[in-house]
Amino acid sequence: MMDLPDPQQSQRPDGATAAKPIVELSDVHLHLASAGGKVNILRGLDLSVNAGETIGVVGPSGSGKSTMMMVIAGLERPTSGTVRVAGSELATLNEDALALFRRRSVGIVFQAFHLVPTMSAVENVAVPLEFARIDDAFERARASLETVGLGDRLTHYPSQLSGGEQQRVAIARAFATEPNLLLADEPTGNLDGDTGTQVIDILFERAARFGTTLLLITHDRGLAQRCSRVVQLRDGRIVDHGNTPP
């Protein structure tokens, strides 16, 4: 049984409609209290991302890129403003509902991979499918790993894999549930140039195949240019929304 509702189905890029936004941020503020006083991390973000878009997010350290991504993933609650992702108004969801939302709609790839060290590659990929109570979780995980070129590494543990292989496992895991939205935070930050390129190729290939909306945080301008749009942040604000594709 596949238990993945797909509210954005009609907006897949293979279809003609791509106009309905999958991510909508409206006047999002986030303050954190610290010993030195209030710190404004996000200062009124407005962003609209259409289904199927690939967005490169750039900006200097501390500009709020990662925080914005956490807000979109429902991992951080904004102080004010509205966040609507894949049809859900995140402010209305409690902790468990947010977990369910992520399970169904969002995949995340981290700079540091964050694989579970006690699980083999195939188990790592199967985890989100198991959370979604999909019966053939392991079949799908296996297939997913084969598509990222790791069919011969299924039973290897993270410690037995190279950095590039670990990130490919992470990508396979992020795409396993075929999410509407994939968030990637510096996915090549821990990889050398060639390996990084391979990983990014896989990432874009997967996103294109599933019609997944991709938000990619990077310091690499060249990499950002591979996206359909580049959004630039500075001091918690979007200073450049990039050119929205037609």
Add this chain to the structure above:
Amino acid sequence: MSSEDAASWTLAWRLARRELRSGVRGFRVFLACLTVGVAAIAAVGSTSSGLTASLGNDAREILGGDVAVRLVQRPAQQSEQRHLGTTGRLSGSAEMRAMVQSDAVGPNGARSLVELKAVDDAYPLYGALETEPRLSRQDLFGRRGELSGVAVAPQLVDRLGVSVGDILRVGDGRFEIRAILAHEPDRLAGSGIFSLGPRVMIAKSALAETGLEQPGSLIYYTYRVALPDSVDPEDWIADLNTEFPDAGWRIRRLDEAAPQIRRLVQRVGLFLTFVGLTALLVGGVGVANAVSAYLDGKTAVIATLKCLGAPARLIVRIYLLQILTLAGVGIIAGLVLGVLTPFAASGVIAAFLPVPVSTGIYPGALLIAALFGSLTALSFGLWPVARAAQIPAGSLFRNLVAPVRARPPAVYVAITAVGLVALAALAVVTADDTGLALWFVGGAAAAMATFRIVAALIAIAARRVGNLRQPAVRLAVAALHRPGTPTPSVVLALGLGLSVLVTIAQVDGNLSRQIREELPTGAPAFFFIDLQPNQIAPFEALLADIDGVEKTVQVPMLRGRITSIAGVAAETATIDPNSRWAIRGDRGVTWSEAAPENSPVVEGEWWQAHYDGPQLVSLDADVAAGFGVGIGDTLTVNVLGREFTATIANLRHIDWQTLSINFVMIFSPGFLEAAPRSHIAIVHADPAAEAEIERGVTNAFRNVSAVRVRDALETVNGIVTGIGTAVRLAALVALVAGTLVLAGAIAASHRRRVYDSVVLKVLGATRRNVMTIFVLEYGLLGLVTASLAAIVGSIAAWAVLRFLMNIDWVLMPQTVALTVIGATVIILAIGVVGTWHTLGQKTAPLLRND
């Protein structure tokens, strides 16, 4: 449970199993803590079950029959004996204390107080009397020439230097020692483990030769009956009571075969269980620490799982299942150890308790131990698990995955609270003495709260100390309060373990002091029993001629049993457990015209001189409170087969510790005066005169037994010391658990220590400097913990002595000092050994990596 819940548990178990595959490396202390605690409780439970089972299995042999009927100061009448013998086989015996002496020595030779038993031909009905050499009954006790035979216990052989073939003087009679007693099947049914002298056994038909059977002599006549299977003992007893309602005998069934020992086993078992429980509580702290440390290393995994869509509830389930699975392993290991302990302990127990341990598996005892272990694992493990589940998934984006120290959600706090309450309830429900168990639970909770609060105060104080000039001292003090410090858990766990040790050492020390030092001061040198009324005058005259005799007091004494209290049968009356002893068996009673000097009247009035009205009684105030009676209520007492009722006229305060002649009940003159009686006398004397007094009295009055108070106290002290050793050994288990927690806490902070020492070395500290800081830190921690444990342990000892044992408490400074110094050294040693190898850590690799 909803279907989603079910799936979630299944999923949680699947994920838990995956994590468990990586081994139990982080759980060694967790497993050790649970194993030690559960093993302690299971061992105590199995051993006491084994002892109780022995008492049950061998009950017929121990009691000597299916039913035993005991009379004091009078044998059963012909009609009574006839009735006793109609249904089954009957065996009668008489037991008393007597003086014996080797005939080979003159009137100045050594003599000994013995427990004399005269048995008939039918003895024993169950089991076998074994002697060395083995002889027929006729050869053992029968007349050979002029002399009847006697069998003596090996202790008498040692004491008097006699051997088989020698002549032994028992009272007025002369007996030939025919054999040494090897096994007396019903030994435990008599005086139990407390006896004033070695056993000497003769034929009942030869008792008359001793001249000891005088009117009113303190002789116990026991009639044991072996009933056919077709007869229900209860029916038989009911019939006996109907036939002889006023006989005044004490009837014992199989389940009362060895009541003293049964009570001793229960009581010691209960104390040992409490000590085991403390070990488990200490282990619980270790469990919580181990789980916290394990989960601290799992924060990134937990955050990742949450990013992948796992709700906090699932995280709790995944890790709770892991914890419970490992707890299962620890508990099973503990149970196995617990089952094996009685096998190993039976030899040690045999040294001071004459009961074999029936080794085997006792599911009840094991189930209780397993429940204690499970509840401990749940109560102490859930908190850190629930807290870890609060790790924000977003922290992965910041590469700053720090353990969460927030309070877990209310539901888990509630479950933890329920677990702790269940733990306390289990301790109370499974204890034989609910009141005592409640005391223990309250005390343990108070002690834990105290240690927790003090740990917090230490941290606050350390923070407030401010800048000390000595950098090593400053860093050591700072280590007591910085984040992740092991201070709270070490103070709590080791503090608890040490407190138990201090408590036991002080209780034991105070008991020994009481017996060895305080009681003998002002205590009489001798009790003389079975003086006949016509022997009083010559007895006093004889003592008057001996130098060193300071004071002699003699009073008439009879034995009586309380049969009803304020009109309610004693067996069914509601009596405080602490006063129950007064209705168990017979008590000494006397009468007096004047109020006794040593037990002042605290309520009511003493009867007037030459009082001649209805029978009155003066009762011990504590016993009256325990009975729930007061002035004007009645007590019915059976003396020598006759019941009489007296009205309570006044209450006295009796200080039993003075060892003077004290009676729970003193009656007004009248009824008792006419009964056959003997007298009991106490003699205060210079120790140098003791030998002459004993010799003089027992030579002149061969029916009189001399009980040397010093010897009796030595016997009591021996028993107390034996029990004290057992409890002290058990306390060590609590200390082992505390040490495990310390080792665990040091292991958990190992990473920080390595870092500290590397950073300090980078900043120019020598290895010696670093070591000095560690030594100071652990020295401070040890000193504070041990000092606190000394205070808590002393308070607990005071409470136990004052409220449970009614004994004055005196601080034992040596014991306390030893504990404080010893514990400080242990903490210091473990701390230093645990951190020693961090000194050798090379700085470069660590700095490169980070």
